[in-house]
Amino acid sequence: MGNFSQHTHINIIANQNVWLEDSAIAQLQATAALAHIQAAVGLPDLHAGRGYPIGAAFFSTAHFYPALVGGDIGCGMALWQTDLKHHKISGSKLAKQLGNMDGVLPDNLLQDAANALGGLALQHLPLDFDSLHQSLGTIGGGNHFAELLQLDSLFVEQPHLDKSHLFLMVHSGSRGLGGEILRQHLNQFGHQGLAANSIEATKYWAQHNAALHYAHLNRLYIAKRMFKAWKTSASCVLDISHNHVVPFEWNGQAGFLHRKGAAPADQGWVMIPGSRGDYSYLVEPIGGEMALYSLAHGAGRKWARGDCQGRLAHKFKAQDLRQTQFGSTVVCGDKGLLYEEAPQAYKNIDAVIASLVDVGLCRLIARFKPVMTYKKGETPCC
């Protein structure tokens, strides 16, 4: 057998109010039992994924697992404070000003984007410059979004956060790049772990790091194109990836920390979004040893994507889902996605946040409520 699963530490951070599926816990245990994994943590947004759970962190020694990071390498959350004033303009008007954001960047950002991509190690990557250039600044599908927020409550006095301003939160990743890196890697090596410092580990590592960089630029250019459309400027509060593997020391051992839909607790403030119809929380991580220096990356799914339309269509028409309990506007031209990402499909964010706060993993800085959520254009882009 040769693995040490009987010694693996497994910790699940969730209070009794958090929805937790047995299938997600089974995936957490199965992944924790892989060779070389020493510790596993399920965050309160834990839910079942494709083979591996989402909302989880894993520490391994000597080897690491590209398959565990998954296809969206570098996916993460970014937050800006914009110069827009919340009382001046409605979510629906702001959505109209955006138009369609799904195609290539507007001309006035394309050259800027090309220059930014110059810093990428293209020789290591499976996609060429043109392909990366065309995808840059696009949100993508699934749970990705860009959302304008109103700062609803400040729990700690923060001179740099202004309640009269709107904030922009962007959740997106490395688009086709991360998926292609994983696909090519799986073709050659399958799901096995890679020995640290091996040739294949070194190659994956270079690609992984480039995907992290590309994903960061993608969120930046999504934000930039929106700021252009709104004729506003903004300052970045944070930009943090929640899908990655990094060298890490745990319990006195050198190894690797895999975060699979888990926000880092060692890189400053973290934004934890609720569903598009719920609050989002800005938190300050504290300590983190018990949770492998990781926090929830969102509310976490409660319903499988495939179940949503069937569960909701008898009660809600598509149009009903384009507005939330806060009166915020949802832009989503894809009817299937409108149902899959409905607030009802997600866990209660307050239970998720309380689970983290109760065990001392973070303190609250601010609460935000959605004004406008952009998923996909309502009108054709090209």
Added chain:
DNA sequence: ATGTCC
């Protein structure tokens, strides 16, 4: 998650 895949 994916200019997806049957």
